[in-house]
Amino acid sequence: MKNQVAVVFDSAGTLLHMYRVAKDGSTGMILENVQSTLLVARKPHRALVVINANLEEVSYCDPQLTLHNLIEEYDIKLDVSCASRPFGLDEVYGIIRTSNVCVSDLNDVVSIVRGHCPDTFYLAAGIIVDAEENVVPYVLSTGGRMYSDTPVTIKLLQDMGADIFIASGDGYENLEKLALSVDIPISYVHGVANTRDKERIVRELQETYDLVVMVGDGMNDILALKAADVGILTVQQGDERPQVLWEAADVIVNNILEVTAVIENLSNS
Template identity: 50%
Template structure:
């Protein structure tokens, strides 16, 4: 009897090759090649806030406008993508409200991403808040494009009868575009998934499937990797992965296509 198998993929750095840029609000320095979850993990009390808006909307307003005024005036929804401790949206909103960050700060990092990645899949913007000193230490932007073998890998897995899921801290707007490209139904896409929510998703799926695999590349995947029947860390993004992350996995791969071999071995 054939086993029922589900594979859950993170998006950024797993299905998508990412280019990430942050701005240090205190120094004004632009930092390239950063990992947003690592900036959050640097200090307890931090959270990554996602702005649910298109870059075109941000581009349409005065760069000198305060970000909180932009959020309020345009009815921009915000969400917590990941946090180093339990964090409320109200607390995040209050920190942004009391900060002096401007739309121009966000556009500065968006512009760098778009310049370096002209054929980018999507561009997203975010804010890191810190409850320790009630501050915004960083704003950041990320852009992603499919790895060259992402679609082929997903197609081969589906041809084997494998059910594909996406669990990501990214917004539903961006994930809808990704899911459409690789033909994953939106009912199998989990957006704004925190570290604990990813683990809960895995545990829920284990009630329905004989085997559940989690494939990820970030610190916010650790609990899901441990909860899965097989936790897989991918190093395809090419940057250094923390030892804590790698040690949480059952397997480490260099290319997403290796997931096919793992599934075939079950």
């Protein structure tokens, strides 16, 4: 017998308000309030790679240490969280080996995020790799804090009887902290989930639940929005979004709290 409703949330930009910074590898320019998924989507052979490192420890490393050597010396794990086509880690490591990206580049973007968002819920760093040009075009850092309505939204949905899941490209350490803060079971958290993973998660839940709702805000949510019984696009982050993403959603909301009204109407229909 199926359960009634499952609601799957993306995290960055959906449950969390994000501040993102990118450093252009070719010019050294700092780009603020970027959408990392759009930087990936601009070209057909790009991927967003999460650097699973203790950023506090990285800040004390030799600024001239290359990213390649940093990864090897400290056994740092990488994850592909979003890609414009299927991407393997071997391919990522191959690009990094020839790159001049170093610790100072990571520190530059991380320090800007820390300065702009001293009360961040979490802090992360990553890179974008381009397999066609064999370069690292951008070094990234992201800080996030919960929207003020996130906890009450989750609580209201749970009170309605919905099971709440998280499917996100973010790493597990940050996602576990988020899940514990809003009483989502850790077993319901899917981290380092790329675009196709999110779609798969939605389809697997459809085998168990009568209604599966996907709530997301970016291009890495597009397949899951289409696959879900109801796809909800939230534009609370305020970033520019391509028309194809708007068209993939069944419902558009300006505030995450509006998701509760959508679910209540669906449950009563």
